[in-house]
Amino acid sequence: MKKLQDKIISDGKVLSESVLKVDSFLNHQIDPPLMQAIGEEFASRFKEDGITKILTLESSGIAPAMMTGLVLGVPAVFARKRKSLTLVDHMYTASVHSFTKNETNDISVSKDFLKKEDVVLVMDDFLANGQAALGLLDIVEQAGAKLAGIGIVIEKGFQPGGKLLRERGIRIETLANISSLENGNVSFYEEAKIQ
Amino acid sequence: MKKLQDKIISDGKVLSESVLKVDSFLNHQIDPPLMQAIGEEFASRFKEDGITKILTLESSGIAPAMMTGLVLGVPAVFARKRKSLTLVDHMYTASVHSFTKNETNDISVSKDFLKKEDVVLVMDDFLANGQAALGLLDIVEQAGAKLAGIGIVIEKGFQPGGKLLRERGIRIETLANISSLENGNVSFYEEAKIQ
Numbered sequence: 001m002k003k004l005q006d007k008i009i010s011d012g013k014v015l016s017e018s019v020l021k022v023d024s025f026l027n028h029q030i031d032p033p034l035m036q037a038i039g040e041e042f043a044s045r046f047k048e049d050g051i052t053k054i055l056t057l058e059s060s061g062i063a064p065a066m067m068t069g070l071v072l073g074v075p076a077v078f079a080r081k082r083k084s085l086t087l088v089d090h091m092y093t094a095s096v097h098s099f100t101k102n103e104t105n106d107i108s109v110s111k112d113f114l115k116k117e118d119v120v121l122v123m124d125d126f127l128a129n130g131q132a133a134l135g136l137l138d139i140v141e142q143a144g145a146k147l148a149g150i151g152i153v154i155e156k157g158f159q160p161g162g163k164l165l166r167e168r169g170i171r172i173e174t175l176a177n178i179s180s181l182e183n184g185n186v187s188f189y190e191e192a193k194i195q
Numbered sequence: 196m197k198k199l200q201d202k203i204i205s206d207g208k209v210l211s212e213s214v215l216k217v218d219s220f221l222n223h224q225i226d227p228p229l230m231q232a233i234g235e236e237f238a239s240r241f242k243e244d245g246i247t248k249i250l251t252l253e254s255s256g257i258a259p260a261m262m263t264g265l266v267l268g269v270p271a272v273f274a275r276k277r278k279s280l281t282l283v284d285h286m287y288t289a290s291v292h293s294f295t296k297n298e299t300n301d302i303s304v305s306k307d308f309l310k311k312e313d314v315v316l317v318m319d320d321f322l323a324n325g326q327a328a329l330g331l332l333d334i335v336e337q338a339g340a341k342l343a344g345i346g347i348v349i350e351k352g353f354q355p356g357g358k359l360l361r362e363r364g365i366r367i368e369t370l371a372n373i374s375s376l377e378n379g380n381v382s383f384y385e386e387a388k389i390q
Contacts, residue, residue, distance in 0.1 A: 028272065029305075032262075066227050066262075077223065
């Protein structure tokens with residue numbers, strides 16, 4: 001998605017060879033028209049898949065998930081993160097390890113909002129090691145729902161998450177797939193090379 | 196806002212005389228068309244105020260804040276919550292006590308995204324005791340920015356936050372102001388009585 005790639009190049013900050021900061025339009029300050037364009041792009045890619053629900057993770061997944069839900073005409077559910085869960089009645093839960101923060105959080109989704117009849121589009125802002133996506137997939141599986149695929153705003157294609165998930169036969173749609181952050185520069189994979 | 200009040204009556208769950216759960220459309224599962232209507236309503240109420248930025252708090256404030264920003268044509272910034280902040284360089288921070296959870300969190304906003312030239316609309320999903328709003332106002336003040344007002348999706352008008360803030364001369368626009376949750380029923384104040 002050229003508009004997003006241009007925004008990453010103009011406004012993203014490369015902090016190291018593995019860290020890209022996009023706080024100015026996605027993770028802290030949100031650019032609403034860009035989120036709308038992202039929602040339209042995901043909706044267009046998944047419009048034939050009979051999606052009934054979008055599942056994401058708080059907080060940075062909420063804006064793109066909601067805009068995609070708006071265009072597709074389906075609700076967006078955000079899993080909640082907690083250090084540890086005491087009340088797990090009536091909740092699907094999974095553990096997600098963050099390598100960047102070196103901590104493990106439980107994530108949870110109420111059983112009220114994910115049913116076995118659902119066709120789910122899992123979404124997240126970033127895909128790096130794939131831990132958050134795996135946690136969300138675990139929850140989809142617990143619900144017995146059907147997974148249509150995963151929509152990722154920015155993939156760090158040089159990290160192992162994307163490969164891991166694609167090898168399982170999961171469809172991943174990535175709007176900007178970064179091949180390298182070396183020397184402070186952002187490089188992208190060509191769209192054709194990802195698929 | 197009648198559409199929102201109807202949704203609260205049909206889908207909200209009264210858990211006690213002070214707790215209303217709206218997880219099915221606002222706090223966990225999000226109803227995108229309702230968020231769009233909420234965004235349009237807030238934008239209409241604040242369209243003459245020269246808003247340059249919306250400031251909210253993760254996670255449940257993000258959806259209504261982004262939709263309002265989309266209609267007003269301005270970015271939405273969400274303050275981040277953390278148990279305690281170690282890295283506070285280049286951040287505005289404030290403490291927010293939650294009476295329901297009986298815990299105090301620090302909230303923070305990067306100095307990059309809030310400037311003294313900004314005219315800020317503070318938004319949140321709920322207003323009860325007013326602690327979150329006070330934390331956000333503290334951050335607006337630290338930035339030296341101008342506060343246009345506060346936009347609240349659901350106010351629990353029988354709790355003290357709204358009175359406290361209005362007595363300071365702050366403009367609050369509330370879309371649904373609850374007068375009582377007694378006997379498992381939701382009652383609303385008339386719009387005219389709030390102002």
